[in-house]
Amino acid sequence: MRIVGTGQEAQSAGGSSTTSKGRARRPHQKSREGCLQCKDRHVKCNEVHPRCRHCQKMDIHCSFSAPASVPASMPLNPESVMDLELLQYCHRRPGIGFDSLDLGFTHHYLLNSILALAALQLHREAPSRHKWYARAVSHQQAALTRSKPHLQKLDSSESHRQALVAFSAFTSVYSAAEPMDRPGRVAHDKPAFNAVGEIIHSIRLSRASTTFVQQNISQDLTTTDAYLSYKYGKRQRNIVEDLDEQFPEFIALRAMIDKYCAPDQRAICEDAAALAFAGVALNWGGGSEGGRPGASWDWSMGVDDAFLQMCVEENPAALVILAHYAALISTERDAWFLKKWPAVLIRDISRRLGGRREEMEWPRTVVLGPSGSEGSSPGDTSGSDNRPAVEG
Secondary structure, eight states, rough: OOOOOOOOSSSOOOOOHHHHHHHTEOOOOOSSSHHHHHHHTOOOOOOOSSSOOHHHHOOOOGGGOOOOSSOOOOOOHHHHHHHHHHHHHHHOOOOOTTHHOOOHHSSHHHHHHHHHHHHHHHHHHHHOOHHHHHHHHHHHHHHHHHHHHHHHOOSSHHHHHHHHHHHHHHHHHHHHHGGGGGGGGSTTTTTTTHHHHHHHHHHHHHHHHHHHHHHTTTTTOOOOOOHHHHHHOOOOOOOOOHHHHOOOOHHHHHHHHHHHHHHHHHHHHHHHHHHHHHHHHHHHTOOOSSSOOOHHHHHHHOOOOOHHHHHHHHHHHHHHHHHHHHHHHTTTTSOOGTTTTTHHHHHHHHHHHOOOOOGHHHHHHHHHHOOOOOTTTTOOOOOOOOOOOOOO
């Protein structure tokens, strides 16, 4: 026997509504005092203390579990104090991520990414304080975890699109900076460190990030950040005429390409070499505007992926061209996350090739100077202008 509902089940627009099967549906009310975990996941919180229903179901920590009021005598935990220092550093030393800091307070994965970069910079200023490296890794892991749901289901709002674009760029920067900051046995000055493999991994991650953003997010995106607008905007290839006249080394490099490369690889390698020389010419002639590593990014985005694979497989010609990329990096004026790479790459490539090779002399001199040697310690070579003397 079916029970017929009363008139109270179908209320006005302001009350509960009735479904087609007669079941009353409660009106949706926005949760304004929900826990931080529900807000971060964009789900409705039932606001039950000390642990809301969603957090209990997911078996995760709920911010409601914290005391309603913190006694004045209770000290902040070490991680909180460190994060306050990182925020202070961001304001004191504006750099990559500073323009996105306000957006990060709304999108926490972006804030984690910004703080990860700040922690790496602090670690470079005080290498013995490994706590900053550990904090950087912690923030980056949190950023990757928190960003997954947003990357899997793209939000159409402008705020989310801007946050994801910034996060993608900062993740690329982190992948380039982090290997140079690793402490202990995996540090960049240890024999086990694979500089070639690490830089190729970073380049591939940056290329994937750029492709994802350009295909899914960056349409009609407006930003005042020079790094973001250049990395994800449309840019033209730098055309430099008479490379052979400016760089006689290019002629010898082409001869090496003919010797060590298969016919289908030669054009790929010549193009990578030309991009490197053109970038150096651009930087020595004044460089790109906006304080960004434009020529280095153009090279990493412009070379063929088959060339990157040749580097991984240690093709001699490809490795020497990669050394010329290291020379290009050393001529950039403002790229803190790339500063240590040139000398480290020159040393690693020289070791892989075995002994001193004539084709390595030019990039070695650009990076380390006329007196540079394989025993030189890696350091900050950014913005260098170690132009080899031209004979005659």
